[in-house]
Amino acid sequence: MALPSSTVENYLKAIYQAEMAQEDGTRLVPMGRLASALHVVPGTATTMVKTLAESGLVRYEPYAGVRLTAAGQKLAALVLRRHRLMELFLVEVVGMSWADVHDEAERLEHAASDRLIDRIDEMLGRPAVDPHGDPIPDQDGAMATPRYQTLLTCPIDTALVLARVTDQDTDFLRFLEQSHLTPGEVIRVESRDAAADHVLLRGAGDRSIVIGMRAAAKLLVAPPPPPG
Amino acid sequence: MALPSSTVENYLKAIYQAEMAQEDGTRLVPMGRLASALHVVPGTATTMVKTLAESGLVRYEPYAGVRLTAAGQKLAALVLRRHRLMELFLVEVVGMSWADVHDEAERLEHAASDRLIDRIDEMLGRPAVDPHGDPIPDQDGAMATPRYQTLLTCPIDTALVLARVTDQDTDFLRFLEQSHLTPGEVIRVESRDAAADHVLLRGAGDRSIVIGMRAAAKLLVAPPPPPG
DNA sequence: AATCGATTTTTGACTCATCAAACTTCCAAT
DNA sequence: ATTGGAAGTTTGATGAGTCAAAAATCGATT
Numbered sequence: 001m002a003l004p005s006s007t008v009e010n011y012l013k014a015i016y017q018a019e020m021a022q023e024d025g026t027r028l029v030p031m032g033r034l035a036s037a038l039h040v041v042p043g044t045a046t047t048m049v050k051t052l053a054e055s056g057l058v059r060y061e062p063y064a065g066v067r068l069t070a071a072g073q074k075l076a077a078l079v080l081r082r083h084r085l086m087e088l089f090l091v092e093v094v095g096m097s098w099a100d101v102h103d104e105a106e107r108l109e110h111a112a113s114d115r116l117i118d119r120i121d122e123m124l125g126r127p128a129v130d131p132h133g134d135p136i137p138d139q140d141g142a143m144a145t146p147r148y149q150t151l152l153t154c155p156i157d158t159a160l161v162l163a164r165v166t167d168q169d170t171d172f173l174r175f176l177e178q179s180h181l182t183p184g185e186v187i188r189v190e191s192r193d194a195a196a197d198h199v200l201l202r203g204a205g206d207r208s209i210v211i212g213m214r215a216a217a218k219l220l221v222a223p224p225p226p227p228g
Numbered sequence: 229m230a231l232p233s234s235t236v237e238n239y240l241k242a243i244y245q246a247e248m249a250q251e252d253g254t255r256l257v258p259m260g261r262l263a264s265a266l267h268v269v270p271g272t273a274t275t276m277v278k279t280l281a282e283s284g285l286v287r288y289e290p291y292a293g294v295r296l297t298a299a300g301q302k303l304a305a306l307v308l309r310r311h312r313l314m315e316l317f318l319v320e321v322v323g324m325s326w327a328d329v330h331d332e333a334e335r336l337e338h339a340a341s342d343r344l345i346d347r348i349d350e351m352l353g354r355p356a357v358d359p360h361g362d363p364i365p366d367q368d369g370a371m372a373t374p375r376y377q378t379l380l381t382c383p384i385d386t387a388l389v390l391a392r393v394t395d396q397d398t399d400f401l402r403f404l405e406q407s408h409l410t411p412g413e414v415i416r417v418e419s420r421d422a423a424a425d426h427v428l429l430r431g432a433g434d435r436s437i438v439i440g441m442r443a444a445a446k447l448l449v450a451p452p453p454p455p456g
Numbered sequence: 457a458a459t460c461g462a463t464t465t466t467t468g469a470c471t472c473a474t475c476a477a478a479c480t481t482c483c484a485a486t
Numbered sequence: 487a488t489t490g491g492a493a494g495t496t497t498g499a500t501g502a503g504t505c506a507a508a509a510a511t512c513g514a515t516t
Contacts (some may be wrong), residue, residue, distance in 0.1 A: 008474065031494060046495055051472095063481060063494060093321065094347055107339040113332055120321055218481055235503065259464060272504055274465055279502095291464060291511060 006110040009079045011048055012057060014038050015068055016076035020145075027064035035174050077141030081118050082138075084130035089120045091131045098131050098182065099173035131182040132173075133164030133220070148220035151199055152213060156189050160194040160221035167218040181219065192216075234338040237307045240285060241275055242266050243296055244304035248373075279345060305369030310337040310345050312358035312365075317348045319359045326359050327401035328409065360401075361392030361411040361448070376448035379427055384417050388449035395446045407437050409447065421445075443454035 004012070014037045018029040027148050045099035053060040057072035058186075068076060086105040090096040096104065118139070121127075128144065137143035142194055162185045165176060178180060180203050190200045199216040201209040211219075232240070242265045246257040263273035281288040285300035296304060314333040318324040324332065339419045340348075345366070349355075356372065359365055365371035376391050393404060404410060408431050419427045419439075427444040429437045438445075 005472080032492095040473090041475060042494060043476085043496075048473075090344075094344070095353070096344070096347065100343070104341055104344055107341075108336065111335040111339040113335075115328070116318075116322070116324070116332055119324060123322070233502080260462095268503090269468075269505060270464060273504085276503075 004075065007048070008052065008055075008057075009075070009110060010038060010047075011052060012068065012072055013079045013083075015058060016073065016080065027067045028061065030065045030157060031069065034066065044157060048198055050132055074141040077137040078139075079109060080143075081137040081139075081141070082112055084134055085120050085124070085127075086194075087130045087132070088127055088136075089122055092124060099170045100176055101131065102168040102173075103160060103170070113135040129164075130184070132166075132168065133162075134166075145168070146222070148222055150188055151211075151216035151219045151221065153190070154189060154221050156191065159186055159224045160183070161203075161224065162187055162219060163222040164220040165218060166220060169216070172215070180204055180207060181209070186224070187221070222226050232303065235276070236280065236285075237264060237282065237303070237338060239273075239280060240300055240304040241307045241311075243294060244287060244301065245302075247295060255295045256289065257295065258293045262294065275303040299331070305365040306367075307337060307369055308371075308432065309365040309367075310340055311371070312362055313345055313348050313352070313355075315353055315358045315360070316339060317353055320352060325402075326405055327398045329359065330396040330401075331398070355431075357392075357411070359411070360394075360396065361390075362394075374450070376450055379417055379422070379444035379447045379449060382417060382449050384419065387414055387416050387452045389413070389452065390415055390447060391450040392448040393446060394448060400443070400446075408432055408435060409437070414452070415449070 004009050008092070011034070014034055015029050018033050018037060019027045022029070031042050031049070032051070035042040038045065040048075049058060049060050050068045052058045052072070053066075056069060058066050059066055060066050083105050086108050087101040090101040090104055091098055102158050127136060135144045135146070146163075162181060162183055163182075164183060167173075176216055181187070181201075185204050187201055187203045190202050190208075192199050194213075197213050199213060201211065203209055209225065239262075240261055243257055246261055246265060247255040250257070259270050259273050259277070262268040262277070266273065268276075277286060277288050277294045280286045280300070281294075284297060285303065286294050286296055288294050311333050314336050315329040318329040318332055319326055355364060362375070363372045374391075382388055390409060390411055391409060393401070393409075395401075409415070409429075413432050415429055415431045417429050418436075420427050422441075425440050425441050427441060429439065431437055
């Protein structure tokens with residue numbers, strides 16, 4: 001099979017990420033979700049998924065959804081690898097803002113050769129996560145998948161490390177940056193108020209921050225850092 | 229007008245470079261030249277050039293050829309700028325080989341944002357030339373166009389600086405690198421032999437190098453460096 | 457001036473990715 | 487069991503970019 005087009009890469013990546021995000025155990029991604037993730041109409045997604053199925057990259061169950069085959073999974077993971085290494089490179093080496101690198105990487109991931117990506121990987125010291133805390137798959141497409149809690153489910157009044165931000169929106173990231181809510185920061189949840197739909201945080205330097213529950217669900221935390 | 233596709237950018241770039249390479253004064257590029265530069269059949273080039281003409285990017289004279297308008301020239305120069313800054317970046321910052329960066333930049337030039345390109349320009353200290361000695365247009369598309377001599381036309385037995393290499397072929401560049409024939413090196417032509425189709429050079433470290441005349445025509449030299 | 461060969465243009469067809477809109481299927485609620 | 491609405495699929499069309507091959511044009515040589 002020839003090299004996949006950017007479009008194919010984007011479909012595989014979207015399916016991969018939708019599978020991950022699925023809360024129910026099933027990895028079947030409904031067409032509607034896929035279509036809206038890719039900003040195409042549902043009919044387009046159906047058509048494309050059928051050709052992906054013919055290439056053996058996905059399994060398609062009409063009216064039910066789509067899931068990646070092993071081959072599709074590997075390809076998707078390698079696209080994600082390119083994307084995330086590129087993001088980290090743009091932040092660490094080029095000095096671009098955390099908030100801007102997603103969109104840039106979204107295009108560069110389809111243009112960069114494996115050679116370039118491996119060189120970047122080497123320069124960065126084979127990093128495990130990108131600037132948003134998303135894990136970076138290795139050359140074989142294998143990826144660690146730690147299970148973090150969100151700020152909605154984590155214990156109250158406990159020191160935790162902000163590990164990952166699961167939204168790439170530029171304005172949201174800019175806000176987080178200004179609030180010093182970036183991966184690695186130590187924070188604690190002081191209270192939650194379902195009626196007010198907010199979560200009250202205390203960040204580094206005793207900053208007090210109030211965020212909505214929608215936003216809080218996008219911030220993932222890990223157990224406190226090892227002592228010393 | 230919407231942003232130009234990669235294809236449009238490649239056509240403009242090819243026309244721009246063909247205009248430069250034209251030895252006769254006319255800047256009219258015949259369809260055949262353009263088509264083969266882009267690896268498409270002549271009919272395809274004709275079709276595409278007609279749509280470029282409708283966008284006001286080129287002037288098309290049927291059966292005669294095509295030339296860029298002011299708007300087309302500027303766009304083409306900005307593509308060249310992205311390409312050449314990217315090449316230099318890949319060599320200087322990423323540490324890729326001189327011989328490999330052309331193909332990589334060929335794809336990245338269409339994916340990199342102006343923001344990224346300007347950041348790279350700044351990091352590199354607003355450089356004037358890329359790793360092959362090709363001049364880099366500024367943000368307005370203006371570009372210095374020094375007129376160098378080739379190793380076929382330069383004076384014999386005179387110290388000269390290798391200024392520019394007008395061929396991006398990977399194997400050719402690899403050969404030059406191994407022979408220490410890279411921009412900035414001081415060399416002199418010891419003799420030319422038209423019958424044997426070769427040029428005898430003396431490079432840095434008293435290296436003696438024989439190259440064919442076809443190759444010699446691709447090496448451009450400048451007057452000796454200023455003393456001191 | 458007439459012609460031959462090279463170059464260029466035209467025509468018809470194809471692939472990829474997409475949309476709008478008509479049509480199907482599914483399932484949850486009656 | 488039936489059915490109404492949501493979700494999914496199909497159909498027909500479009501635009502970009504390309505090729506193969508037929509037709510037209512140009513110009514250099516006779």
